[in-house]
Amino acid sequence: MIEFKVLKRSKKSAARLGVLKTPHGEVMTPAIVPVATLAAVKALRSDEIAATGTQLLISNTYHLHLQPGEKIVKAAGGINKFMNWPKPTMTDSGGFQVFSLGFGRDLGVGKHSIKYYPGKIEQAIDKGHQPSNVRLTEEGVHFRSPLTGEELFLNPETSIAIQEKLGADIMFSFDECPPPGATHNYMKQSLARTHRWAKRSLAARTSRQALYGIVQGADFEDLRKAGARAITRMDGFDGFGIGGDIGESKEESRKILKWVVPLLDQKKPRHLLGMGHIEDIELIIKGGVDTFDCTVPTHYARRGIAFTSKGRVDFGKEALLKDKGPIDASCECLICQKYQRAYIAHLIRANEITGGALLTFHNLFFFNAYVAKMREKIAKGIL
């Protein structure tokens, strides 16, 4: 079980300072949650992850079920022991894969944008089309593994059963993450189903692990509010996930949080699913979010992108080969103390995995430090 304590509420925004107590230790919130999909923050050892200031990780039900299978993880002593990560963990339910392996994959779009295919998703959905590799029914979701073609069925009951075997401190209810651009009509039905699945997720729980219910509703005010009320009313959830399409613009994201956050049980923690670009973090925290996960720092690092106090730096660029300075002069991470940009640029350009590892470390440190500053600001009453 978890325990959440709000230490301070901002008077200037919905931001709050808190402590999330879990069986594996405490998390100072707001906190960023790096993504360890396959029980690994790609390129880093667990002691390195901790050294970046990371307090909490999120792994994935779908991926760990396919590989190596939850039984293996359980036999290894649960996800913490399995990956030698002594700190708190979450597992996502697989609901996101309904989107990412479904419409997302079909149309090549991300959750936040449909700009490349305007209208296509609406049309597909209105015609009742199913994405080509995912079939949704009331009972659950049939997936086809993009790697092996293997079929997989996930529903609230199986997702919770898998998550209980994985043994993270916090689980998420199985939801449908609908595609961006979904029509109101589609969303309304999807939302109702996600709520039925939320109840089934609650009923399926047999462990003492915490379980968060996920609020959907896309960018429709009535649906977001209905979602927030419905999940709050279910009483039994230990916290909330805010998921799905969180708006194409910062302004919309802000609006969505404003609709949802006030309607949630204020004593429980709120987690924003899949959003956390460095420039989003302030609005996320001001919007009242306690924890949020995002693949950006780790994902971009392996693409050669470093986040710095002066913006993004692309280490694939030839010019950096002559730069003897650190990634970020104002960063206190180990990499910035010891390594030249020139070397990291060389590693990235030469496709050496060490380059991705160094940037992953720096990016995570940078994001964590940024969020730590936000906590300070809340404590001082200036955020």
Next chain:
RNA sequence: GCGUCGGUGGCAGAGCGGUCAAAUGCUCGAGACUGUAAAUCUCGCGCCCUAUGGGCUACGCAGGUUCGAAUCCUGCCCGGCGCA
């Protein structure tokens, strides 16, 4: 020296009379990425323009054959291999 095989865009390497500014891979350049199918994907990569079209220069060098040559012929230069 003789014989033989070969010299193609930044590299490797297809093409072997027209549909070739030249396959493919790599490199290089630009872009994308927010609950990770992701050390990935997309686009560009001779020069110029009044640019979903047109012009120019190109396949070692110089000639030639042909309506037409990266593709055939001759000579030269360069490289690999074999024999002296």
